[in-house]
Amino acid sequence: MKIAIIDYGAGNIQSIKFAIKRLGYEAILTKNIETIRGADKVIFPGVGEASSAMMKLIDSGLHTLIPSLTQPVLGICLGMQLMCKFSEEGKTQGLGIFEVDVVRFPGTLKVPQIGWNTINQLQTPLFSEIAENEYMYLVHSFYAALCPSTIATVTYGFPYSAALQVDNFYGVQFHPEKSSDAGIQLLSNFLKL
């Protein structure tokens, strides 16, 4: 199986690579359009600021490639947020795969939310063998509200989207590669899609 991790200079991709290795596969870190198009599974990571990450995608032509992919794609954290319509962070357009905007947590909460939180209302085989109320590791200041694409929820002050899905596109707000056994299970599920 060919697994491509999109390497566009945004964030901690080493840990995702190691997590995939733990599952017995070798992932390629790449921004080469043909390599990504030819992969069986594509992981779209990201940590950092949305508008500058979006600029990096545009610079390398990935902004048109990603929405055109037909194999399973998994956006992680900022990757998921960039797959949404718009992000309030740096007021940037996203890739528009998920019909939802990304907005900042209200000032009444501690921001960023950092730590382990429970995920609920788990849907789709992405969450096979993962129990309701399982803890996943999250670190973020912006969130996607609940919407028709929501396939998992998490509550911080109020419930919002922990994961989204449209067709072959999946996105998770939490970091499976940092979420111990449950996170590795999710990555394993993704590789089986």
Next chain:
Amino acid sequence: MLAKRIIPCLDIKNGRTVKGVNFVALKDAGDPVELAAKYAENGADELVFLDISATEERRKTLADLVLRVAENVTIPFTVGGGISAVQDVEILLQCGADKISINSAAVKNPNLITELSQQFGSQCVVVAVDARQMDGRWKVHLVGGKVPTQLDLFDWAKEVEQRGAGELLFTSMDHDGTKDGFANEALAILSDSLSIPIIASGGAGKIEHFTDAFIKGKADAALAASVFHFNEIELKTLKKELQQQGIPVRI
């Protein structure tokens, strides 16, 4: 529900774990990667690696260690100690660190906090502050707590937040190494006046000290070293006890 975090801290010197009592008198406490994996398995929520080596090869040794930790541990970890430039941070994040922690360098050059949070995002910038009470006021100390400054803890904490830090790690020099409990009053003031998460550090000796740090000190996370290294408190027992006290923890 967001869980309160328990964070074992590993002091690293030349690639090995050591633990100082009151920041001096070091004892070897083993291989950091092995220890990290053991903590992760026993339910640690995060790990902090604090590099205290002063050799010329320290950067390379630390980068190698970070890479090995990332390969073997599936929980988040922070790396601190001697970080004073954007390039240092870039290397550590590329090797797989989730966050970096800066301390003295931030006081000497507060703009470093701004630069790092703009370039890498607030979520990976932890500012560590060592402070002790002098004439009834909390004063920030530098170089592992050795050098006093005129900087007020609460003023500095506010600036740290405004400059874009994602978390504040507060160590009370008055409590560190005493095993008498955390500085809960100061912690509660920090937690109430700041809107970023606060990590309590310094003073853990018993399970109830953690309960106090979360309830009285309103901390979001608690960090400790020797009680974990020398098996005085077992992580699983600690978390079960916290859960019984009604504190949300990941078990």
